[in-house]
Amino acid sequence: MCCRGCQAVAQSIVDNGLGAYYQNRTAMPASGHEVLPDELKKLTLYDHPDIQRSFVISAGEHSKEAVLILEGITCAACIWLNERHIRQLDGVLSVEVNYASHRARVSWDERRINLSTILKEIQLLGYNAHPYNAHHADELRKKNKKKDLQRIAIAGIAAAQVMMLAVGLYAGGWYGISADMVVLLRWFSLMLTIPVVTFAAMPFYRSAWSGLKSGHLNMDVPVALAIVTAFVGSLWVTVMGGVHVYYDTIGMFTLFLLSTRMLETGAREKSVEAAENLLKLQPAMAMRIQAGQQDYVPVMQLLMGDLILVKAGEAVAADGIVVEGASSTDESLLTGESRAIPKSVDCTVIAGSMNLESPLIVKVTGVGEDTVLAGIVRLVDKAQAEKPKIAHLADKVASWFTWVILGFALLVGLIWLNVDQAQAFEIVLSVLVVTCPCALSLAVPAALAAAGSHLIKRGILVLRGHAMETLAQVTHVVFDKTGTLTVGRPQIVAIYPLADKSETQSLLIAASLEQTSEHPLARAFMQRVDNQQLLAVSNANNVAGLGISGEIDGVTYTIGNQVYASAGLASDTAQLTNVAAGATLVWLCDATQVIAVFALADTLRADALATITALKERGIGVSILSGDAPQAVAHAALQLGVTDYLAQQPPQAKFEQLQKLQQQGHIVAMVGDGVNDAPVLSGAQVSFAMGSGTDVASQSSDIVLLSSKLTDVVTALDMGKSTLAVMRQNLFWAAAYNLIALPFAAMGYVSPWVAALGMSISSLIVVLNALRLR
Amino acid sequence: MTTSTLVFLLAMTAIFIVFMVLGIFWAIKSGQFDDLDGPAQRILMDEDDPMLPSVADEQADCVTHPK
Secondary structure, eight states, X not given: OOSHHHHHXXXXXXXXXXXXXXXXXXXXXXXXXXXXXXXXXXXXXXXXXXXXXXXXXXXXXSEEEXXXXXXXXXXHHHHHHHHHHHHTSTTEEEEEEETTTTEEEEEEETTTOOXXXXXXXXXXXXXXXXXXXXXXXXXXHHHHHHHXXXXXXXXXXXXXXXXXXXXXXXXXXXXXXXXXXXXXXHHHHXXXXXXXXXXXXXXXXXXXXXXXXXXXXXXXXXXXXXXXXXXXXXXXXXXXXXXXXXXXXXXXXXXXXXXXXXXXXXXXXXXXXXXXXXXXXXXXXXXXXXTTEEEEEEGGGOOTTOEEEEOTTOBOOXXXXXXXXXXXXXXXXXXXXXXXXXXXXXXXXXXXXXXXXXXEEEEEEEOGGGSHHHHHHHHHHHHHHTXXXXXXXXXXXXXXXXXXXXXXXXXXXXXXXXXXXXXXXXXXXXXXXXXXXXXXXXXXXXHHHHHHHHHHHTTEEEXXXXXXXXXXXXXXXXXXXXXXXXXXXXXXXXXXXXXXXOHHHHHHHHHHHHTTOOSHHHHHHHHHTTTSOOXXXXXXXXXXXXXXXXXXXXXXXXXXXXXXXXXXXOOOOGGGGGOOTTOEEXXXXXXXXXXXEEEEEEEEOTTHHHHHHHHHHXXXXXXXXXXXXXXXXXXXXXXXXXXXXXXXXXXXXXXXXXXXXXXXXXXXEEEEOSGGGHHHHHHSSEEEEETTSOHHHHHHOSEEETTOOTHXXXXXXXXXXXXXXXXXXXXXXXXXXXXXXXXXXXXXXXXXXXXXXXXXXXXXXXXXHHHTOO | OOHHHHXXXXXXXXXXXXXXXXXHHHHHHTTTTSOSSHHHHHTXXXXXXXGSOOHHHHHHHHHHSOO
């Protein structure tokens, strides 16, 4: 057991008779985090009817239903544990956890249990749960998935049956078969193929039609053409009599294509679901002060001029002006500024920034659409619309291929009309069927499905289909600084012991004092002493905004800013002059002397340098666009060896800088995490969001790095390159196969079984080639 | 084999196909394809309570069978 928190979790698991979890788990859970009483208190906000309206469905008079996202699930045993535990709570009617998406559908009786109690129980198990706001797109996606499955089922059943009948027809063609049996088998095959052509193959027609309407021949045009001509031709032969029918080809072709596309969208949807699970549904509440009364109201009900109380550690709900209190706020996600900004009376605060130290009373000046935050989000939409389009390889090949096939079929038809009119129709048909672009249309989705599912395993979520191809062509990568190249939280960069205590000793004392505080600086101390036993502190006194005092082994210590902690004590500060620019100093003193000074700053991620070096080795340009102060950006750029950087860039300027790069002909990839990066993330040809970043950033990007590892950017770029290579090989092979088969079909030498065999083998090769992507 | 035998067999096939389609559509509609990993894992987890030794049971066990 590493701490009391873990012990409590283990205790509650065993007490509830769920000890089997320990026998069945196959992966260790994520490292524990403290369950703060304050956090538990916040959960009660979820019981507020105004908040519940967005995610709770009334299933009956007193029964409610909601979808919860479970965080911290690592293996099946975790899911079992949660399911069992929630189910045995009094008042819970049903619970069902989806293994793939980590979402739980819970229904409960509101007279016997509250939603917050359920959430609290999950948190006591050591997991984190928050309600999922099922939106319209989600509903639609589910419906489409069911429809796709139905199409595959129809195509599969029909293909299997028609194939059996086809064996009979082929065997009959070889050994002899009576004419009425042939007719019977053909008609039966026709009946089975009708649902395939009219229902299962529907998506291809729709996509081909929209492609034709917009003047771009996409891959679905030849596909739809092949299905329709093969069906019309076979129908003709069935009714009028003739040599070949192609019902088996239609069934198999449709089944193959539907399945690979299902796999491809499946891999992508898994990514989208995982990314959606990151988006937290915050209770959008604010503490309003009205006529001396404080009460929580939904943010939507706030009006201009209302007074709101923002507690320490809370996000500011609306833009406003401070009217009472002094504190500092963290605006790093909105502006990129890495240092906390002091706020006193008459200072403006931005919605979405975090209040760090002490309570503030704010007079609201902007809500909803009028906030700075909403302005940035509007810029995102604009950037999305102006995003440069990259033509896709598959579509380029498709339009070229379609014209060649159509031209060739026409030519062959004209020639045969002059040679032998009776055979002309059949030969034109066999040309169209033999060149049936099965392998060609599998080439791209098969590669995308393989690459996508491989990247998912590494925690790289590819949310948009075009990203893989675009990645291969990237010539320039733009990084945000705060939270992307750097960790985004202050960390201890230097310790200066000024008395007889060693570095470790003073660190231990400092961390022990800081354990009572929630300030971000305090967390940096706790991180450094992760596994050590903290000292017992008595008489701890937390003075908000200044520091902490406390007694350890009878000695009184103070820690905090210079004025508070050292209270005028003389000390040798000569060594402190060479502290890194932008660092915050924390002083630790006892009654008589300064014990140590700690320098805290936002440090670079461990893999930042390796990533930049790897990108440069690949000949890809690197630049930094940051909203932070010039010295801090220059310092980071120097450490990384990046010469092209700009500091103090507001979102609009960042976006203009991006457009400038794009006008120079660069294909730009953007890596960012904050709200201020969102417009650039949507405007770049391809973009990465850090998994630890804001919701707006991950929604604006094509790829989310779940583990927030920068080296994943390089991995993804490399994967993009090899995916594009595989696509090219596949397209080349498929086109070559079709072009070789074409002359034989044109001369009337291709029998149906040869055509079927050739199609299967060429498709198989394409799929196997895609599977090499590892 | 006469044509009438074939007609009979094909008719049987048709009936089977109808049932297959109905069956799989029902399965899709009732959400059996929503979670493809879950059932495989769920079957390994015992749901019957006697299989889970509670703390009290374990202690009682230790008393009667000292190790």
